[in-house]
Amino acid sequence: MRVLIGGGSGFVGRELTRLLRDKGHEVTVISRQPGPGKITWGELESRGLPPCDGAVNLAGENLMNPLRWWNESYKKDLFSSRIDTTKALSQAIAASQSPPHSWVLVSGVACYKPSLTAEYTEDSEWTPFDFLSQLVKEWEEAALLPENVANNTKQVVIRSGVVLGRDGGAMKQMLLPFWLGLGGTLGSGTQPFPWIHVSDLAGIIAGSLEPPADPPSTSPQVYNGVAPALNTNYEFTKELGRILRRPTIFPVPGFVMSALMGSERATVLTEGQKVVPNRTLESGFQYKYPDLTSALKQIVEN
């Protein structure tokens, strides 16, 4: 299979590329920078979609970029880096003479309203209620293919939780303070913490890229990209401390997180959703890291 990955140079994209190449597939990355095995977004626009059997979009300005202050220009970049790249790919697929059989977008669980009690499956209804949920709405809409193309191209949306892995994402920023014994719960700690190991997310994406068995439905198939274990921030914090053999006695109050990160962004960590991957499990996907202990051990001990 030939797979095109927008933003494939990033944390999730590197893991997905490794997995696909191990399975014998060919990968081309779409990037802002030219290079071997890559095309640029400008080339996609000017030359159209290169021949491919599957396409994925993972591009997006990092939401947890510690070097960027939470302001209008950052918020604009969060939107445009996701929506413009997703639109560029869906339009290139729609305009292609031979569109791929699968088109996958990785979005986020921020569409579900934070709650200590509600449990969200892929079938849960939602409407935007804040900055990040509005972002998810416009991002997923940007991926939609016209009906005549969707008849032949399977559309998949994977709503990912916080992606855990050694080479990037949240863990890259958390490991040092935890190693130094400065880790602690964020906010109250009782909030749900939807997470997934990067290797499992790559596995769900790779599975979604397989050709459809039946003619695809014209609306996207949604999968919650989270581990089946439902954990709180407290459980995550204590388990990471236990595996690292470090104390986790320095809670960071919610108002400090909001002051440091901006309240709209801090909600990802100080509030959370119980997200259940019903359809992912029903699809028969076998998690390598279904629980925190196995996921964190793999990350810390490798």
Ligand SMILES: NC(=O)c1ccc[n+]([C@@H]2O[C@H](COP(=O)([O-])OP(=O)(O)OC[C@H]3O[C@@H](n4cnc5c(N)ncnc54)[C@H](OP(=O)(O)O)[C@@H]3O)[C@@H](O)[C@H]2O)c1
């Ligand atoms: N990591 C998580 O915890 C998490 C959770 C939920 C959802 N997601 C979503 O999953 C996708 C992949 O996540 P990731 O952690 O792999 O992302 P990442 O490493 O932060 O970024 C992926 C790629 O996006 C491209 N990119 C960055 N800023 C951009 C900009 N301003 N304009 C256009 N492209 C830009 C970069 O590629 P080039 O430099 O090659 O252009 C980068 O390698 C993202 O869309 C993210 O929102 C991630």
